[in-house]
Amino acid sequence: MFVRNNNIQFPTSSFTHHHRMESSTPLLFRGNAESQQRESDDDDGQKQKQNANSSSIPSPTLTLTTLVAVFGSYVFGTAIGYSSPTQSRIMIDINLGVAQFSIFGSILTIGAMIGAVVSGTIADYAGRRLAMGFSQLFCILGWLAITIAKNAWWLYIGRLLVGCGIGLLSYVVPVYIAEITPKNLRGRFTAVHQLMITCGMSLTYLIGAFVNWRTLALIGIVPCLIQLLSLPFIPDSPRWLAKVGRLKESDSSLQRLRGKNTDVYKEANEIRDYTEALQQQTEASIIGLFQLQYLKSLTVGLGLMILQQFGGINGIVFYANSIFTSAGLSESIGTIAMVAVKIPMTTLGVFLLDKSGRRPLLLLSAVGSCLGCFLAALSFFLQDIHKWKEVSPILALVGVLVYVGFYSLGMGAIPWVIMSEIFPINVKGSAGSLVTLVNWLCSWIVSYAFNFLMTWSSTGTFLGFAVVCGFTIIFVAKLVPETKGRTLEEIQASLNSNSMKR
Template identity: 65%
Template sequence: MGSKMDEENSSERLLLTVGDRSNDSASVVATRVVVLSTLVAVSGSYVFGSAVGFSSPAQTGIMEDLNLSLEEYSVFGSILTIGAMVGAITSGKIADQLGRRKTMGLSEMFCLVGWLAILYLKVSWLLNVGRLLIGYGIGIISYVVPVYIAEITPQNLRGAFTTVNQLMICIGVSMMWLIGVIVPWHTLALTGTVPCILQIISLFFIPESPRWLAKNGQWKDCESALHRLRGANAEITEEAAEIRDYTEKLHLLSEAKVFDLFQPEYAKSLIVGVGLMVLQQFGGVNAIAFYANSIFISAGFSGSIGSIAMVIVQVPFTLLGVLLMDVSGRRPLLMISAAGTCLGCFLTGTSFLLQDLQENKGLSPILALVGVLVFTASFSLGMGGIPWVIMSEIFPINIKGSAGSLVTVVNWFGSWVVSYAFNFLMTYSTQGTFFFFSSICGLTILFVAKLVPETKGRTLEEIQASMNPITAN
């Protein structure tokens, strides 16, 4: 009993210490190195977005040139998520072993080889191999980029900077849709190689995460990285001491394995992290992103005009989400975003219902367009980026690799299920598919209201200490 009370008191002291220190650094501003490092990291997010956005504009051309059936193209479209699941499984371990920078570089090598395979090996199964390799690369990217950004940015800017990850994914998707309107699919694949090469080169000019360096006992390198990130004349004593204290506390614990994550002390973080990813994916985002063209065509609307309209909507709303992230907080933005995606799917489902009933035929295509645009705008505002921000914030460094891998695997598994099944679900019941997505989005509002904590304006150490009771052996 006494030992347990000592452990609880120790956790409380750690939380109070972190909380006191967080106020001292609340007004820290971003330096050029933080901005540059974030831009280099989110080059990988652009690669992520371009990979997701490729399958929609390329669908007609690839199916015609290679004589693929709808089922075969569904395999090509969804196999990206299979590779991403494998990448996600290994992402945490790789990032913990190699560091954040080298992991980003490794992921881009896989993506680059994958794009070259799609570009030059115009045989259906080899295209699938290329798509699988890209998937593996972006599976790693989807974990390591938000984690790296969260670990290098000041607490008062962390939400906005981490959400730039989603903004660049959005820009990557949008650019693929726009370029895909005017160029053939193989030229579109060539454009996918450019950001891979740019990030590989740029990684040599940014610092490693100071928290990763501290975890590996490289204290001098940790302080050097903090000086680069905060400015040569900045006072880093408080932040360095906070990182050191928290890291030393965590070193008393053994490195968590996947099955260790299911211990009671990590339950809240795991439920929040996994729950947000499940709800994000089963809300239908990748179904719309992967197959936007076919959705518009099925609704009787121009696929090209619809895709351009999505670009016009999603980039500004993603930018708005970035600006609001550290103003409104995570929870309000998430609930507003989920409510909007719920409405968007409901409107789209209603348009297909009217089409089946052969009523208001002129209204049905417009309603589908409005529904998809409302969904896209709302998702871009919060549901796209905030789950990744929260994932990067809630897990302590000793379990971040295993927990982050698990959460990312869940996300990509949900993405695979939805992207593979979507064409078949649309054949079975178009309106039912979107009404199902709408119900999941509605459930998201309740989940956020009941379980998701507000993390705005708090240090990583404070958030993690409050959600995960730290006990020493």
């Protein structure tokens, strides 16, 4: 027997059903009634087991929706990976110096900061799907500008536009995926964001070894178009729909994402109750985030993003070829080795995230990244003192690969996963914008300064990155909460309990 509530079916209480049978059934037939009740209870138990199993197996709609979303992550990866294989040819064809190419490489992050500033506002008011579509328009225009560039200014404009697009994508993709997935799959699915960034970056490295830089920019438009044309066919976030008062659409979207035979009443009720509680509060501006009730969430979110970037990742992947050259290695060997390590380690991180939890994987990733940076620093130190000249290039390669591999295991994906989990929906837009902005600001500092730092001291550069990775271990151990196996509402309520009381 079912009762309909906002287009969702859920079973009536078995206790009520049993009580009605007891009071209205003669004693002679009560044995049969009790037998029927036991059968009914068994059926309810079976349904609960089926729902539990179905929550651990993603529906086809959820899988396809996530795939469409992470095409945006792939675009993110192609933008980051573009500068490394094209550096020498662009500098020759457009007659750029090192400082000018550093501007070209780092201006992506300036565009991303602009995108980050408006990302939360656009995602909150227009919705997650429209925000992804809007970002792809910027990326397409940017890649076209780079393709036809005849001078440095067209390169800068194109790179800036692509940056605006990926700044928006870097916030909205993990948030959207976190909001559409059940709690036991959320970490794994959100980490696919980083896996697709890695795939985009790695394939751009490889393709860039065989095609010229204009063709590579033109190829960058393809994943943008795939996502843009697919967005009308996926559902919007049920949590965002509930937030803006479109409750029936929220229920319908949730049912579609979980599968038509799945009982979603409990999850829909949690979303609705939490949203109603938060609607009693005003939307917080970025300034309004600096209140006691949001202190822990903000500290964790900002801290992880700062440490992620000052650990050196964007300097290393933006200018990987120049690192391998300065270490005395072939560009192609270094690039192929990075791809061979980065994709499998990122994939392993995706599968481990919902099994091991966020904190253990972050700690392991930070320890390995610290070791990799130390080995790279040792290699350049041996070069400086002219010792073990045959060993130092191999040591540099091993150090970079250890760093990239362990970074890909956890530090690449998990800060974005946690960012998408820890902020309540009434501050998620402004908090997400701030956290993403800080991430890209730190990325710009590292990517712009990296070539100059390497000229000053390659050893000192990698030792500095090692120190940051070491501090990351302490930060994670002391402050980062474990969010595995908890609903978004449970996480946010525990972190922001003071805000829920107001």
